[in-house]
Amino acid sequence: MTNNNIYFIANWKMFGSVKSVNSLSKVISYSKIKKLKAKIIYCPPYTLIKYFVDKTKNSNIEIGAQDCHAQPNYGPFTGGISSKMIKDLGGKFVIIGHSETRKENDNKKINLKIKSALSEKLNVILCIGEKLIDKKKNKTKSVLKKQLLEGLKNLKNLSKVIIAYEPVWSIGTGIIPTENDLEKNISFIRDTLKISKKFTKSKILYGGSVNAKNIKNLMRIDNIDGFLIGGASTNEKIFIDIMKKSIN
Ligand code: PGA
Numbered sequence: 144m145t146n147n148n149i150y151f152i153a154n155w156k157m158f159g160s161v162k163s164v165n166s167l168s169k170v171i172s173y174s175k176i177k178k179l180k181a182k183i184i185y186c187p188p189y190t191l192i193k194y195f196v197d198k199t200k201n202s203n204i205e206i207g208a209q210d211c212h213a214q215p216n217y218g219p220f221t222g223g224i225s226s227k228m229i230k231d232l233g234g235k236f237v238i239i240g241h242s243e244t245r246k247e248n249d250n251k252k253i254n255l256k257i258k259s260a261l262s263e264k265l266n267v268i269l270c271i272g273e274k275l276i277d278k279k280k281n282k283t284k285s286v287l288k289k290q291l292l293e294g295l296k297n298l299k300n301l302s303k304v305i306i307a308y309e310p311v312w313s314i315g316t317g318i319i320p321t322e323n324d325l326e327k328n329i330s331f332i333r334d335t336l337k338i339s340k341k342f343t344k345s346k347i348l349y350g351g352s353v354n355a356k357n358i359k360n361l362m363r364i365d366n367i368d369g370f371l372i373g374g375a376s377t378n379e380k381i382f383i384d385i386m387k388k389s390i391n
Contacts, residue, residue, distance in 0.1 A: 148180055148181070148182055148368075149180070149181045149182070149368065149369045149370075149389060150181070150182045150184065150305065150346060150348055150368060150369025150370065150371075151181050151182070151183050151184070151369060151370055151372065151376075151382070151385070151386055151389075152183075152184045152185075152186060152207075152236075152238075152268060152307075152348065152350075152369065152370065152371045152372065152376075153183075153184065153185045153186060153372055153376030153377070153382060154186050154209065154238060154241070154350070154371055154372065154373045154376065155185070155186060155187045155188060155191075155209075155373075155376065155377055156188075156209070156243070156373060157188060158188075158377050159187050159188060159191050159377065160191075161191065161194060163191075163377075164191065164194045164195060164198050166379045167185070167195070167198050167199060167204070167379070168379075169379050169380075169383060170183065170204065170379050170382060170383060171198070171199060171202040171204060173383050173386065174202050174203045174204050175202065175203060179386060179390060181369075181386060181389070182203075182205070182369070183203065183204045183205070183386075184204070184205045184206070184207055184235075184236050185199070185204060185205075185206050185207070185376075186206070186207040186208060186209050186236065186237075186238055186268075187206070187209075188209065189208060189209075189224050189229075192206060192208060192229065192232045192233070192234050193232045193233065196232060196233035196234070197233075205235045205236060206233060206234050206235065206236070207229075207234050207235060207236025207237055207238065207265075207266070207268070208224070208229045208234050208236070208237045208238070209237075209238045209241065209244075210224075210237070210238060210239065210241070210244050210256075211224060211225060211226045211229055211237050211239065211256055211259060211260055211265075212224060212225045212226075212256070212259065213252055213255035213256050213259055214259060215227055215258075215259035215260075215262045215263055225259065226259045226260045226262070226263040226265050227263050229263070229265060230263045230264070230265060234265065235265060235266055236265060236266045236267075236268060237260045237265050237266070237267060237268070238268045238270060238307075238371075239253055239256045239257055239260065239267055239268065239269055239270070239294075240253040240256075240269050240270045240271065240290070240294060241270045241309070242270065242272060242274075242309060242311045242314060243314075250289065250290060250293030250294050250296075251293065253269070253290075253293075253294045254293060254294050254295070254296050254297075254298075257269060257294065257295070257298065257304065258298070261298070261300075261303060261304075264303070265303070266303045266304075266305065267303060267304045267305065268305045268306075268307050268348075268371065269294055269295070269304055269305070269306050269307065270307045270309050270350070270371070271286075271287055271290040271291060271294070271306065271307070271308060271309070271332070272286075272287070272290075272308060272309040272310045272311050272313075272314075272350075272351070273286040273287065273310055273311065273312075274286075274311045274312065275311065275312035278310070278312065283310075283328060284328075284331055287308075287328065287331060287332060287335070288331075288335050291306070291332065291335050291336070291339075292335070292339060295339075301336075301345055302344075304345060305345065305346045305347075305348060305368075306332055306336075306345055306346070306347045306348070307347075307348040307349070307350045307371040308325075308328060308329060308332060308347060308348065308349055308350070309349070309350035309351050309371060310328075310351055312351075313350075313351025313352050314350070314351045314352070314373065315352065315373060315374060316351075316352055317352050317354075318352060319351060319352050319353075319357055319361070320351075322360065322363065322364055325349060325361075325364055325367070326364050326365065326366060329347050329349070329364070329366045329367055330366060332347055333345075333347060333366065346368040346369065347366065347367065347368055348367065348368055348369045348370055348371050349361060349364075349367050349369075349370055349371070350370060350371030350372065350373070352374075353370045353371075353372045353375060353385065354375045354381070354385065355375070355381055355384040355385050355388060358370075358385045358388045358389055359388055359389075362388075362389050370385075372385065
C-alpha cells in the first residue's frame with residue numbers, strides 16, 4: 144500500500160464525553176506533519192459532533208456521524224437525526240450500515256440512508272462484512288455482494304462513497320483475517336463494483352481490531368486504502384502510534 148491519502152477513520156461508538164474533546168489536541172498537531180499524507184476523520188457520537196467540529200477547525204481532521212435517518216430533512220421521527228442535521232453541525236461524513244446497527248437496518252433501509260446522506264452532499268462510509276457463521280459456511284462472497292448491490296442500488300455516482308470491509312467476527316475481538324483472505328475479499332469487493340458498473344475508484348477500507356501491533360502487517364496489503372478503527376482510536380496515544388507505524 145502507498146502511504147498517500149490513507150484513511151484513518153475513528154469510530155468512537157457510544158464512548159466519549161464533552162471532556163474527551165481535549166484528547167484530540169495531540170492528534171491535531173500530529174495531523175499537521177508533512178510526512179503524514181493521511182486523511183483523519185473522527186466519527187464521535189451525535190452529541191459530540193459540534194464539539195469535535197469546533198476543536199478541529201484549523202486542522203486537517205474532518206468529522207462525521209455514525210449513522211443517519213433514512214429521511215434526509217426534518218420530520219416527525221422521535222429520536223431521529225437526519226443527514227441535514229449532521230451537515231448543519233459541520234459533519235462531512237457518515238458511517239452507514241455498521242454491523243452494530245444492522246439489526247435495525249436491512250439493505251433497503253441502508254440504501255435509503257445512503258441516498259439521504261448523498262442528497263446532503265455528505266461522504267458515506269458504507270460498512271459491509273460477513274458474520275462468523277457466513278464465513279464458516281463459505282458464504283462470505285455472497286453476503287458481501289448482496290450488501291453491496293442492495294445497499295448501492297440505483298446509485299450511479301459513488302464518488303462520495305467509501306466502502307469499509309469489516310468482518311463482523313473481527314470487530315472488537317482482536318482477531319483479524321489472514322492477509323490472503325483480506326486481499327481476496329477486498330479484490331472481490333472491487334471487482335463487484337466494477338462488474339456492476341459502479342464507481343470503480345471507490346476507496347476500500349478495512350475495519351476490525353486494527354491496533355498498533357497489527358498495522359504494519361495490514362499496511363503490506365496492496366489494495367487497502369485505509370482503516371476504520373474503533374476501540375484503538377479512542378486513545379490518542381494508540382491512535383497516533385497506529386498512524387506513525389503506518390509510515391515507517
Ligand atoms: P474495533 O471496531 O476496531 O474496536 O474492532 C471497529 C469498528 O467497529 O468499526
